[in-house]
Amino acid sequence: MHKTVFLKEAVDHLSLKVGDTVVDATFGNGGHTREILERVGPSGVVVAIDQDPHAVERMRELQKTFFNIRPIHGNFRALDTILAEGGIECVDAVLFDVGLSQNLLEESERGFSFRKDEPLDMRMDPTTAIRAYDIVNTYPEHEIADIIYQFGEERRSRRIARAIVNERRSQRIKTSGVLSELIMKISSGRERSAKLHPATRTFQALRIYVNDELAALEEGLTKAIAVLKPGGRCVVIAFHSLEDRIAKLLFRKEANHNTVRLVTKKPLTVSQEERITNPRARSAKMRVIEKRI
Ligand SMILES: C[S@@+](CC[C@H](N)C(=O)[O-])C[C@H]1O[C@@H](n2cnc3c(N)ncnc32)[C@H](O)[C@@H]1O
Structure with missing residues (x-):
């Protein structure tokens, strides 16, 4: 594989x-x-x-x-x-x-891929404490923005963090598919048609933070x-x-x-x-x- x-x-x-x-x-x-x-x-x-x-x-x-x-x-x-x-x-x-x-990306079912709809986990070692789910559903907006900026080098970190916090007011963000879709929704036409998928940097950031890589x-x-x-x-x-x-x-x-x-x-x-x-x-x-x- x-x-x-x-x-x-x-x-x-x-x-x-x-x-x-x-x-x-x-x-x-x-x-x-x-x-x-x-x-x-x-x-x-x-x-x-x-x-x-x-x-x-x-x-x-x-x-x-x-x-x-x-x-x-x-x-x-x-x-x-x-x-x-x-x-x-x-x-x-x-x-x-x-x-x-x-x-891990294709068969772990732990939400590493923005192309799949799986539980938002992202722990390489499932015995560790923090899941991506915990970050997006419980961390303050500014902390989410900082994580996405620092570990994803994502310029749109504040916009994405705001969208996450708005979404979780009505329902918890449980899967990689929902998160990916959410980022897609707030992306411009140019960002959507860019080579790099608009959720790439956010997913990378969450993964790095979760695993303290x-x-x-x-x-x-x-x-x-x-x-x-x-x-x-x-x-x-x-x-x-x-x-x-x-x-x-x-x-x-x-x-x-x-x-x-x-x-x-x-x-x-x-x-x-x-x-x-x-x-x-x-x-x-x-x-x-x-x-x-
Ligand atoms: C890119 S893959 C390695 C591929 C491997 N060289 C091969 O040829 O098949 C990286 C692996 O390192 C593991 N890994 C990443 N960070 C780790 C860490 N801090 N401690 C132990 N394993 C880790 C991941 O779980 C993953 O299975």
């Missing part, structure tokens, strides 16, 4: 050897994990993490073929605890391919750098500028402190061919660092 972005390139940049210990912090549909398992061989160890319970079911399926995968249901922001509990002190490589999988990424990357062996690599694939900026600033800071070397000075983007065969890959940016000795 999920089409892996930068499949070979990301794993090549991890510079793996047979027997390595590797973390795939975002298992998703296991595209990268399978490639990593092939390269480290049966003497290697692959710790696979995902906060989506369905992804963990897929890890367990894969474990039937590869006994050396260790499936973890958890958040990569707890990478240090996850590894300590598994008796692992340091690792050779860590991969982060952040954001949504096609599986930016803080989790910063924490996860910081912990990954700490557990890398000297010469070990960390690869990050980001899908929008807010995520990419987190990686860029953190990597730059660590490079200034001489803890890491920037392997990619500028982020890598996908080939023309991948752009055509996988539209989701168009916005992808990959950054790579290496831990210094």
Whole structure:
């Protein structure tokens, strides 16, 4: 279902050897994990993490073929605890391919897509506290506007927040379809016919807020750098500028402190061919660092 972005390139940049210990912090549909398992061989160890319970079911399926995968249901922001509990002190490589999988978008029924009419949830990990439903139905108008502006970089944030609050006075906004329709209704003809669906940025903002994605990424990357062996690599694939900026600033800071070397000075983007065969890959940016000795 999920089409892996930068499949070979990301794993090549991890510079793996047979027997390595590797973390795939975002298992998703296991595209990268399978490639990593092939390269480290049966003497290697692959710790696979995902906060989506369905992804963990897929890890367990894969474990039937590869006994050396260790499936973890958890958040990569707890990478240090996850590894300590598994008796692992340091690792050779860590991969982060952040954001949504096609599986979450298309089959989770948790309201990630503005093209579907599903309960407005958007939690990647359904055991966490806040749903998108809670934000749109209970948060004050100014807070909703701030979330949409900050995490969606949406210029129309105030207009959209006002429409949400007006709508919820008569009925609760329960589904992704209702929210998407509401944003469509207050959009101009030009906005409606633009390439980007008028609800794209609002949905992105709610998802990032619900899953606290930016803080989790910063924490996860910081912990990954700490557990890398000297010469070990960390690869990050980001899908929008807010995520990419987190990686860029953190990597730059660590490079200034001489803890890491920037392997990619500028982020890598996908080939023309991948752009055509996988539209989701168009916005992808990959950054790579290496831990210094
Ligand atoms: C883009 S997909 C990964 C796709 C995967 N590389 C593949 O090839 O199939 C991102 C995955 O990361 C998971 N994820 C996102 N943020 C996470 C976090 N903070 N902790 C753990 N998993 C996370 C999502 O649930 C999703 O399954």
